[in-house]
Amino acid sequence: MRLIPFVSAVFAALLLLQMPLASAKEALPLAEDPVLEKKVNEIAAELRCLVCQNQTIADSHADLAIDLKNQVRDMVRAGKTREEIVDYMVQRYGDFVRYRPPVKSTTYLLWAGPFLLLFLGVMVLMMNLKKRRQLVDAQSAELSAEERERLAQLLKSEEENTKS
Amino acid sequence: MRFVVPLGIFAVIVGFLWVGLSLNPREVPSPFIDKPAPDFSLPQLHDPQKTFSNKDMLGKVWMLNVWASWCVACRQEHPLLVQMRRAKLFPVVGLNYKDAREDALHWLREDGDPYVLSVMDSKGNVGIDYGVYGVPESFVIDKQGVIRHKVIGPLGPAELQDCVIPLVRELEQAGPQSQISDEVKKACA
Numbered sequence: 001m002r003l004i005p006f007v008s009a010v011f012a013a014l015l016l017l018q019m020p021l022a023s024a025k026e027a028l029p030l031a032e033d034p035v036l037e038k039k040v041n042e043i044a045a046e047l048r049c050l051v052c053q054n055q056t057i058a059d060s061h062a063d064l065a066i067d068l069k070n071q072v073r074d075m076v077r078a079g080k081t082r083e084e085i086v087d088y089m090v091q092r093y094g095d096f097v098r099y100r101p102p103v104k105s106t107t108y109l110l111w112a113g114p115f116l117l118l119f120l121g122v123m124v125l126m127m128n129l130k131k132r133r134q135l136v137d138a139q140s141a142e143l144s145a146e147e148r149e150r151l152a153q154l155l156k157s158e159e160e161n162t163k164s
Numbered sequence: 165m166r167f168v169v170p171l172g173i174f175a176v177i178v179g180f181l182w183v184g185l186s187l188n189p190r191e192v193p194s195p196f197i198d199k200p201a202p203d204f205s206l207p208q209l210h211d212p213q214k215t216f217s218n219k220d221m222l223g224k225v226w227m228l229n230v231w232a233s234w235c236v237a238c239r240q241e242h243p244l245l246v247q248m249r250r251a252k253l254f255p256v257v258g259l260n261y262k263d264a265r266e267d268a269l270h271w272l273r274e275d276g277d278p279y280v281l282s283v284m285d286s287k288g289n290v291g292i293d294y295g296v297y298g299v300p301e302s303f304v305i306d307k308q309g310v311i312r313h314k315v316i317g318p319l320g321p322a323e324l325q326d327c328v329i330p331l332v333r334e335l336e337q338a339g340p341q342s343q344i345s346d347e348v349k350k351a352c353a
Contacts, residue, residue: 050192050297063262064297067288092295094195 040073043085047072048097056099194295194314201228201303201311202293206283209260209268216257216283218309225335226255227328228303229279229319230291233267235299241318245278248324254332258282261291261299304328306335312344313352327352 044058051062057069068089075085089097101107143151205217218228229245231238245256258279260268265284272282285291294303304313313331315323330348338344 067292071292091195092292093297094192094295096192 036076039076043072043082044069046099047089048099050093191316196311199311201305201309204290206285209282209284216281222309223307225306225332228259229256230259230261230296230299230301232261232263232299233271237318238300241300242275244321246276249278255280260284262288304331
C-alpha cells in the first residue's frame, strides 16, 4: 500500500520529463521576417523536391526539402536574386529541379506537344465534318423523274386518306 | 476496317506505358557528370581533429560513397563495399551524411568499415553541393578530380562488375584527354 504514492510520483516525474520532448517537435522555426519568408516561399514553389517528386520544396516536409528551403532562405538573406538561386539549384540537381521546365531543344516537344495534339484534333474534326456535309449534300441532290412521280403519288394517296 | 485506327492508337498508348513502366523515376540525370567534383574540406569521422579534402585524392581514381547509419538502403549495399575493400579494388571514401558520430562509428564497428576514411557532413551542406537526394549515392572521380559516373541508390554486384570496375581500370590507365571506351560507356548508361 505504501508503494502507491511512490509509483504515482514516478509517473508524474516521467510525465514531466516527457513534456518538453513532446512539444519540441511542434515548434517549427517561425518566420521572423514575413517579407523575406514570402520571397522564400515564392522561390521554393518553383523548385521540385527530388525525394517526393510531385511536390515543390515549399509543400514538402521531406528532410531534403527542409534543408533546401533553409538554403534558399540563407541565400535570399544574403541578397541573391531569384535567378541566382534557381541557377544554384539547377547546377546541383539538374533541370529536373525546376517545376517549370525551361524552353530548350530537348523540351520543345514537351512545350509544343499539347498544341500539336490540339491542332491534330481540330484537323480530324474538320475532316469528319467535311465528310458528313458531303454525305448530306449527296443525299439531298435533285430527285429523278421517277422519284418525283412516286413522290406525287404518295402525296396524292395521303390527301385522299385524310379526306375520307 | 473501322477498328484499325482506334486499335492503332491503343497500341501506341500501350507502347508508351510499357516503356514508361521500365524507367526509374528516381534516376534523375546528374548535371555533375564530366564536371569537376565540388570542393570540400571536412573533419574525419574517426579523428575529427584531422580534416580531409577531395583535393587530397588528386592523382588517384576513387569513389565517394554517401552513407548514413539511418539509411536502410545503405545496409543493403554495405556487404558489397566491405568485399570491395578486402579485394583492394580502389579507394572508397565515405561521406557520412547528416548522421550522429556515435551512430556512424557504431555501425562501422558492428558491420565492418569499407572506407579508407570517412568524413562527417553533419549539416548536409556538402550533400547539397553534390546534389545528393537519395542516400546511398556513389561518385566515381578520376585522377583530375572530375566526376565520371554517379550511382544513385545502392550499388549492386552487376553494376560494379560491368560498369564501375572496368571504368575505374580505364580511368587509371587514361591520360588527361583520353575518352572512355564505348563498351564501358554502354555498360554504365
